Amino acid sequence: MEQFRKLLAVSKGIVVFPQVLKAGFFIGGAGGNGVLLSRGIDKSWSSPAFYTMGQASFGLQIGAEAKELVLVVMTQKGLEAIINNQVKLGADVSAAVGPVGKDLGASSTTNLDVDIFSFANNAGLFIGASVEGSILDAKDDWQAAYYGKSVTATDIVIRRAVDNAQANGLKEALRAAEAP
Numbered sequence: 001m002e003q004f005r006k007l008l009a010v011s012k013g014i015v016v017f018p019q020v021l022k023a024g025f026f027i028g029g030a031g032g033n034g035v036l037l038s039r040g041i042d043k044s045w046s047s048p049a050f051y052t053m054g055q056a057s058f059g060l061q062i063g064a065e066a067k068e069l070v071l072v073v074m075t076q077k078g079l080e081a082i083i084n085n086q087v088k089l090g091a092d093v094s095a096a097v098g099p100v101g102k103d104l105g106a107s108s109t110t111n112l113d114v115d116i117f118s119f120a121n122n123a124g125l126f127i128g129a130s131v132e133g134s135i136l137d138a139k140d141d142w143q144a145a146y147y148g149k150s151v152t153a154t155d156i157v158i159r160r161a162v163d164n165a166q167a168n169g170l171k172e173a174l175r176a177a178e179a180p
Contacts, residue, residue, distance in 0.1 A: 004072070007117055009178045013038040013046075013073035013157065015082065015136070016170075017053060020120075023064040030055040032069065033139065037174065038079055038157040045171040047163045049153035050142035051082070055134040068121035078115030083153045085138050 008014065017034035035048035053069075073079050138153045147162040155161040 004070075004119055005178060007072045007074065008174070011039060011072045011074055012076055012079045013082070014174065015051060015071040015073065017069040017071075019066055020053065020069045021064070021066050022055075025062050028056070030134070033142075034069070035170070036082060036153065036157055037171070038073075040160070045174050046157040046160055047147075047167050048170065049083075049156040050139040050146065051136050051153075052139055053134050053136050070119045070121075072117045072119070073115065074117065075115045079157075081115070082136055083138075083157065085136075085153075 013036060015034055015036045017032040020030055020032035022028065022030035031052065031054040033050065033052050036051050037048050038046045040046065073082065140150070140152065143152070143156065144150045146164060147156070149162070151162050
């Protein structure tokens with residue numbers, strides 16, 4: 001949890017998927033819906049932009065699981081790739097499983113060539129989760145429904161052209177999660 005807090009405190013943004021479902025029988029898939037928030041120059045969090053994630057897999061596999069997934073976006077490149085739609089994690093931007101190590105400090109993250117760290121909630125404990133090959137895509141119809149007009153992810157998380165007071169609880173939770 002300490003590594004997560006340190007990374008979050010120096011991140012460019014975060015993508016939160018409250019539930020990602022994964023199932024497979026030789027051919028598998030995973031997916032879920034979530035929100036992207038970016039950090040401003042003043043360290044404040046933007047309103048959320050809605051996203052969907054999908055992943056396909058092949059090989060010897062059988063079973064199903066549900067988990068919470070958090071992607072901590074460390075670089076401007078990673079944030080822009082997500083905002084510009086249909087980014088493939090591991091191909092278009094580098095993705096690493098977090099936590100990286102018990103001695104990771106916030107200052108060391110700028111020396112890593114990683115755009116996004118991924119964490120999954122497993123029985124109340126966030127652990128590393130592979131997201132290689134996952135595709136993220138904005139849900140423009142959800143943005144319009146939530147904000148009452150047609151807006152893009154760029155309008156929401158970069159230009160901050162819209163806001164919805166219903167997101168204040170999420171923004172406060174992120175500020176609290178950054179605190180040591």
